[in-house]
Amino acid sequence: MAKYEIIGGTPLEGSVTISGAKNAAVAILPAALLVEGVCRVENVPDISDVRILLEILRDMGVRIQEEGPGVLRLDATHITNRCPNPELVRKMRASYYLMGALLSRFHQADVALPGGCNFASRPIDQHVKGFAALGADVEETDDYVYLREGPDGLHGSRITLDVVSVGATINIIMAACLLPGQTIIYNAAREPHIVDLANFLNTMGARISGAGTEVVKIWGVERLRGGSYAIIPDQIEAGTYLAAVAAVGGNVLVQNVIPKHMDCITSKLQEMGVSIINYDDAIRIRSTGKLHHTTVKTRPYPGFPTDMQAQICVCMTLASGISRLTENVYETRFFGYCTELQSMGANILITGKTATVTGTKQLKGATVCAHDLRAGAALIIAGLAAQGTTVVENIHFVERGYERLVEKLTALGANIRRIDD
Ligand code: EPZ
DSSP, X not given: OOEEEEEOOOOEEEEEEOOBOHHHHHHHHHHGGGBSSEEEEESOOOOHHHHHHHHHHHHHTOEEEEEETTEEEEEOSXXXXXXXXXXXXXXXXXXXXXXXXXXXXXXXXEEEOOOOOOSSOOOOHHHHHHHXXXXXXXXXXXXXXXXXXXXXXXXXXXXEOSXXXXXXXXXXXXXXXXXXXXEEEESOOOOHHHHHHHHHHHHTTOEEEOBTXXXXXXXXXXXXXXXXXXXXXXXXXXXXXXXXXXXXXXXXXXXXXXXXXXXXXXXXXXXXXXXXXXXXXXEEEEEOSOEEOXXXXXXXXXXXXXXXXXXXXXXXXXXXXXXXXXXXXOGGGGGGTHHXXXXXXXXXXXXXTEEEEEOOSOOBOOXXXXXXXXXHHXXXXXXXXXXXXXXXXXXXXXXXXXXXXXXXXXXXXXXXXXXXX
């Protein structure tokens, strides 16, 4: 397994360009299955989750050409295999979007249950609830979901989600796109990548309104044609670099961002003492590395994102005073990285959903192990800030979601290198 070796202590200076949003790309690429025509998609991040999805789509008969860096042309007019390769499906979480796309286009789907980061139990009962409401017969086994058109056919419906679920919101939007009638999703998630998917589908001829609010309406259409679309910048990648500068110190211009998407993250970092300047499509962050304690409660968007929990926790371990971090989306997420941070000298006490973090002057380099994507990113930030050398193992998790991470950090002056075992 590959690892990163990091020699900490160097402030980060210069500029970094944020890639296309992972969680938008892994929804938009399966959505291409809905389109009988050519979709030209720009700003596709070159990360392992995207590479796996493209392999799945090619295996199904989608014609995919790379027009340039991050620019793909996908043509799903002729699908030759409607059963996505289960070995590949099990390698990531977002492969479950294939269910909604196949149900909408072909009125059936046989898709293996997804894999992905296992920092918590990640059920799909709300996805299933949506498919059933749309008239599908759903059969679930230990490792597969089988969807068929029910006796009354597939049709629009009204669905109230029991929990605010990004995945279920996206899957139901995809499933409803080509079904007759109107679908309304209540208690929908509002994340930027949901809006991005809806904008992509509307560009291809879908009729979706309300994405980004808690009520999303979809009027089914006969067919979707081709078109061009550019994926939004990655809110969490950008937040990760901001947290790195906050923890290590430095002066960095983070380019290709949508500042509005970052509000909750930047306002928290400002509370901790960093300077933030928002431009139209960039953010400048300055930090002395001396941070004040704060309190964070993760929430669905527009709240503080759970995917930034680990990264802000590292900042808290170095902040003066006592910080409190409450996780309201995935209660067990702390266990993916807190023990590792404690081995670097962090003072973290976990009680139920809350971590109490007492700041320390310095973290010490150590050999640590990534257990999931964002936990790995947090350990890299800790290594950049720590005194001495840190080795982060299992960095394949990290490379699922961060494009050219070593290259981007090196350009900011970080001392980091990848070691292949
Ligand atoms: C998406 O996961 C993201 N993944 C996650 O990012 C992110 O942490 C999460 O949304 C929350 O923002 C992708 O977009 C590929 P949810 P998802 O459905 O859709 C419960 C990363 O680091 N729930 O919004 O799986 C669930 O247990 C990854 O990029 C049900 O109970 O998350 C959780 O407590 C990690 N039943 C809450 O809802 C369901 O059917 C939110 O989950 C679905 C979810």
